[in-house]
Amino acid sequence: xxxxxxxxxxxxxxxxxxxxxxxxxxxxxxxxxxxxxxxxxxxxxxxxxxxxxxxxxxxxxxxxxxxxxxxxxxxxxxxxxxxxxxxxxxxxxxxxxxxxxxxxxxxxxxxxxxxxxxxxxxxxxxxxxxxxxxxxxxxxxxxxxxxxxxxxxxxxxxxxxxxxxxxxxxxxxxxxxxxxxxxxxxxxxxxxxxxxxxxxxxxxxxxxxxxxxxxxxxxxxxxxxxxxxxxxxxxxxxxxxxxxxxxxxxxxxxxxxxxxxxxxxxxxxxxxxxxxxxxxxxxxxxxxxxxxxxxxxxxxxx
Amino acid sequence: xxxxxxxxxxxxxxxxxxxxxxxxxxxxxxxxxxxxxxxxxxxxxxxx
Ligand code: SF4
Ligand code: SF4
Ligand code: SF4
Numbered sequence: 134x135x136x137x138x139x140x141x142x143x144x145x146x147x148x149x150x151x152x153x154x155x156x157x158x159x160x161x162x163x164x165x166x167x168x169x170x171x172x173x174x175x176x177x178x179x180x181x182x183x184x185x186x187x188x189x190x191x192x193x194x195x196x197x198x199x200x201x202x203x204x205x206x207x208x209x210x211x212x213x214x215x216x217x218x219x220x221x222x223x224x225x226x227x228x229x230x231x232x233x234x235x236x237x238x239x240x241x242x243x244x245x246x247x248x249x250x251x252x253x254x255x256x257x258x259x260x261x262x263x264x265x266x267x268x269x270x271x272x273x274x275x276x277x278x279x280x281x282x283x284x285x286x287x288x289x290x291x292x293x294x295x296x297x298x299x300x301x302x303x304x305x306x307x308x309x310x311x312x313x314x315x316x317x318x319x320x321x322x323x324x325x326x327x328x329x330x331x332x333x334x335x336x337x338x339x340x341x342x343x344x345x346x347x348x349x350x351x352x353x354x355x356x357x358x359x360x361x362x363x364x365x366x367x368x369x370x371x372x373x374x375x376x377x378x379x380x381x382x383x384x385x386x387x388x389x390x391x392x393x394x395x396x397x398x399x400x401x402x403x404x405x406x407x408x409x410x411x412x413x414x415x416x417x418x419x420x421x422x423x424x425x426x427x428x429x430x431x432x433x434x435x
Numbered sequence: 436x437x438x439x440x441x442x443x444x445x446x447x448x449x450x451x452x453x454x455x456x457x458x459x460x461x462x463x464x465x466x467x468x469x470x471x472x473x474x475x476x477x478x479x480x481x482x483x
Binding site for chain 2: 173175182189194197198201203206207209210211212213214216217218371373374375376409411435
C-alpha cells in the first residue's frame with residue numbers, strides 16, 4: 134500500500150490550524166475582557182455569558198428569552214440559519230467548550246481512549262435530548278408564569294428561573310463560576326475553606342457535573358459534545374441535512390479505515406452514504422479529509 | 436436532493452424568523468438582555 138500522502142502530517146497541521154481558529158474565536162467572544170462592551174452577536178456555540186463575554190451562546194439566550202416570556206426569534210433564527218448551511222461547523226471551529234475538550238484530549242493523549250458502540254452512542258445521546266427538552270419545557274413554564282404574574286411560583290424555583298441549564302452546565306461553570314471566583318476572591322483566597330463554604334449546595338452540584346464532564350472527555354474524545362450538549366443536539370438534527378458536508382469518492386476509497394480511526398466524534402464514515410456523511414455528530418472538523426491517503430474524502434456543498 | 440430540500444426549508448424558516456426579529460426590534464432587546472445578564476453574572480456570588 135502506498136501511503137504517499139503522509140496522512141499524520143496533514144492531520145497535525147489541520148489540528149493546529151483548527152486550534153488557532155478556536156483560540157481566535159474564543160478571544161472574539163470575550164472582548165469585554167479587553168474593555169470592549171457587549172455586542173448582540175449570537176452564535177450556535179456552548180458559550181454562556183460571563184463577566185468577559187461580548188457575545189452570547191444561542192441556547193443560553195434561548196432559555197433567557199423564554200423565561201422572560203419573549204418569543205426567542207433570534208436564537209431560533211441562528212440555529213436554523215447556521216444549521217441549514219454549515220451544520221455543526223461551529224462545534225469544531227469556534228465553540229469554546231469544544232476547544233476546552235480538545236485541549237483536555239491533547240493533554241490526556243497518553244491515556245487510552247474508548248470508542249463506545251453505535252448503540253451506546255445512540256442511547257447516551259438520549260440524555261442530551263432529555264436535557265434539551267426539559268430545559269425548553271421548564272423555561273417555557275417559567276415564562277408562562279412570568280406572563281401571568283405568578284411571582285410566587287416563579288420565585289419558588291430560585292436560581293433556576295433565569296437560564297435553567299446554565300445553573301448545571303459545565304461550560305457555564307468553567308466560563309462563569311470559575312472566573313467569578315477569581316474575580317471575587319483573587320487567587321490567594323480561592324482555596325480558603327471559610328469563603329468556599331459560603332457557596333451553596335448548587336455550587337457543589339455544578340462542580341460534580343464539571344468533574345464528571347472532564348472524566349468523560351478524558352476517556353472519550355469530545356464526549357460532552359457527543360451526548361450531552363443541547364447545542365450539539367439541536368445543531369446535529371439540522372446538520373444531518375446541512376448544505377456543507379463531507380463526501381467520500383468511492384472510486385478513490387480503498388477502505389483503509391483511517392478516516393474512521395481519526396474521527397473525533399466516532400462516526401462510522403464507511404457505513405454512511407458516499408454522497409455525504411449524514412450523521413448528527415459530524416462537526417465538519419475535516420480530520421477525515423486531512424488523513425485520507427487517497428484524497429477520497431471531500432468537502433461538499435449542496 | 437431530499438436532504439437539500441430540508442436544508443433549504445430550515446434556511447427559509449431562519450430567514451423568516453430573522454425578518455420578524457428585525458421588524459420587531461428584537462436585536463435592541465437582546466442587547467439589553469445581554470448587558471443585564473453580564474451585570475447579574477457579576478453579582479452572582481456575593482462579596483463576603
Ligand atoms: S456540542 Fe460541543 S462543540 Fe458543539 S456547542 Fe456543544 S460543547 Fe460546543
Ligand atoms: S475515505 Fe480515505 S481514509 Fe477513509 S477508508 Fe477510504 S481511503 Fe481510507
Ligand atoms: S466525519 Fe470527518 S468531518 Fe465529520 S466529525 Fe468525523 S472526522 Fe470530522
